Amino acid sequence: MPHSCSTSGNGYCGVQRSESSTRKSAWELSLSSIKTTNMKRFASTILYTLLLSAIVCACSDDLDIKQDYRFSVETLPLPKSLQKGETVALEFSIVREGHYEGTAYKFRYFQSEGTGTLTDSKGKSIPMNRFQPIASDDFVLIYTNMAEEQAQLDFVFEDNFGKRMEYTLTFTGKRTDEGLK
Structure with a gap:
C-alpha cells in the first residue's frame, strides 16, 4: 500500500x-x-x-536607653603618712564607663581607725555616715589628721541607680622628734 x-x-x-x-x-x-x-x-x-x-x-x-553605667573612683597621689594635725587635700575623680546626663553621685565615709576631721573645699564639716551629694565628677575634700598612729577613711560612693563602690584611704602616723622624747 x-x-x-x-x-x-x-x-x-x-x-x-x-x-x-x-x-x-x-x-x-x-x-x-x-x-x-x-x-x-x-x-x-x-x-x-x-x-x-x-x-x-x-x-x-x-x-x-542605658542609664546605669559602671564607674570607679580615683584620687591624685597622696602621702603615705601624716603627722598629728597635718592636713591633706583629697582630690577625687569619678571615672564613668559611659555618660548619662541624669546620673547623680553621692558619698559617705567612716573613719575606721584614728581620728580626724573631713571638710569640703569650702571648709564645711562633713558628718560621718551621712550621704553627701557630689556636684562634679572632680571634687576635693580636706582631711586633717588627729591621730598619732594610723588613720583610715572608708568611703562609699553610690549613684542614683544603686551602683556602689567602696574606696579606702590609709595614712600611717609620723612621729615627730617631740613624740620620741
Whole structure:
C-alpha cells in the first residue's frame, strides 16, 4: 500500500497538529506566567510585611536607653603618712564607663581607725555616715589628721541607680622628734 502524506498546510508529513494542542501550549504558557506573577506578588507582600513590622517595632515608645553605667573612683597621689594635725587635700575623680546626663553621685565615709576631721573645699564639716551629694565628677575634700598612729577613711560612693563602690584611704602616723622624747 502506498504511503500517502497529507501536509494540510503545516509542512510536516504525517504529523498533524490540532489547534487544541496549540491552545494547550498557550494555556500552559499563560498559567506559567500567572504562577510567576503570583510568586512575585507573594514575595513582595512578605517583604512589605517585614518592612512594616520593622518600622512599627522601631517606633516603639519603650526605647531602651542605658542609664546605669559602671564607674570607679580615683584620687591624685597622696602621702603615705601624716603627722598629728597635718592636713591633706583629697582630690577625687569619678571615672564613668559611659555618660548619662541624669546620673547623680553621692558619698559617705567612716573613719575606721584614728581620728580626724573631713571638710569640703569650702571648709564645711562633713558628718560621718551621712550621704553627701557630689556636684562634679572632680571634687576635693580636706582631711586633717588627729591621730598619732594610723588613720583610715572608708568611703562609699553610690549613684542614683544603686551602683556602689567602696574606696579606702590609709595614712600611717609620723612621729615627730617631740613624740620620741
